[in-house]
Amino acid sequence: NAGVTQTPKFQVLKTGQSMTLQCAQDMNHNSMYWYRQDPGMGLRLIYYSASEGTTDKGEVPNGYNVSRLNKREFSLRLESAAPSQTSVYFCASIPQGIPQPQHFGDGTRLSIL
Amino acid sequence: AQTVTQSQPEMSVQEAETVTLSCTYDTSENNYYLFWYKQPPSRQMILVIRQEAYKQQNATENRFSVNFQKAAKSFSLKISDSQLGDTAMYFCAFMKHGGIDKLTFGTGTLLAVQP
Numbered sequence: 109n110a111g112v113t114q115t116p117k118f119q120v121l122k123t124g125q126s127m128t129l130q131c132a133q134d135m136n137h138n139s140m141y142w143y144r145q146d147p148g149m150g151l152r153l154i155y156y157s158a159s160e161g162t163t164d165k166g167e168v169p170n171g172y173n174v175s176r177l178n179k180r181e182f183s184l185r186l187e188s189a190a191p192s193q194t195s196v197y198f199c200a201s202i203p204q205g206i207p208q209p210q211h212f213g214d215g216t217r218l219s220i221l
Numbered sequence: 222a223q224t225v226t227q228s229q230p231e232m233s234v235q236e237a238e239t240v241t242l243s244c245t246y247d248t249s250e251n252n253y254y255l256f257w258y259k260q261p262p263s264r265q266m267i268l269v270i271r272q273e274a275y276k277q278q279n280a281t282e283n284r285f286s287v288n289f290q291k292a293a294k295s296f297s298l299k300i301s302d303s304q305l306g307d308t309a310m311y312f313c314a315f316m317k318h319g320g321i322d323k324l325t326f327g328t329g330t331l332l333a334v335q336p
Contacts, residue, residue: 139322148230150312150326151266158321166323198266202322209256210324212266 111135114199114213121189121220129184129216131199139202140182141166141210142174144195151198157182189220223248223315227327234303235335241288242298242330244313252318255289255296260329261309269311272296274318300332308334 115130133140138159143151143166153166157176171193173185182201186193196217200210224247234240246255257269272280272289279287284301300307313327 141323143324148328150225150328151324152326153323156321156323164321196264200266200324209268209271210322215264215266217264 112199112201112211112213114197114216116216117214118217119219121186121218123190123220125189125220127186127189127218129186129197129199129218130181131183131213132181133199133201133211134180135201135203135211136179137201137203137211138179140176141200141202142172142182142184143198143200144168144193145198145215146195154184154197191220194218194220223250223253223317223325225313225315225325225327227313227330229330230328231331231333233333233335234300236303236305238303239299239301240303240332242300242311242313242332244296244298244327246294246296246313246315248294248315248317250317254316254318255287256314256316256324257285257287257296257298258312258314258326259307259309260312261306266312270298303334305334305336308332 112133141156142154145151155174157163160179199213202210226245253274255272259267270282288297310329312329314324
């Protein structure tokens with residue numbers, strides 16, 4: 109039982125390149141989230157998906173797109189990477205119903221040159 | 222919108238001593254949840270402790286306990302008998318009851334446990 113799995117763990121891109129970060133959970137959770145973590149700013153929500161087939165913007169959605177491919181998978185895409193998107197990206201999931209702590213993946217460190 | 226403030230960017234404590242990390246928050250909600258997450262150098266986000274706002278009793282998990290003051294909107298974390306493995310970044314987080322269950326995080330406190 110892997111929980112929340114993110115791939116890749118590390119990636120270096122050049123400005124203007126595109127990239128998709130993958131996230132999959134095997135806990136049958138309904139809701140999934142993408143956060144970014146920057147020094148001195150904590151984690152900020154980029155996009156979330158309350159259920160399969162739905163996605164909504166979070167606090168910092170500009171420059172990103174998401175796809176909730178099925179209940180297990182929620183991907184984050186950078187269409188044209190910019191240096192300001194250098195960050196650590198976390199995917200998280202939570203079952204629906206009684207609020208519970210989110211389960212986090214191990215993060216993806218993304219550097220854009 | 223909710224905000225979470227951690228006013229201590231860095232703290233240090235001697236092994237076996239007790240340390241308290243501060244967190245304040247601002248919300249107009251009455252029903253919500255508060256969490257402390259630990260992020261060691263491995264980068265994992267590990268839940269340390271949670272508190273439901275409707276519960277007056279402070280949550281406790283082994284060496285970790287909270288002081289939840291709802292009226293003051295304060296949620297501090299006390300670590301007793303600090304261990305070297307407690308060295309990590311600690312984040313305070315807020316979740317509104319109902320809605321989309323998203324977390325609002327503070328900026329974190331980097332705790333160093335000294336031998």
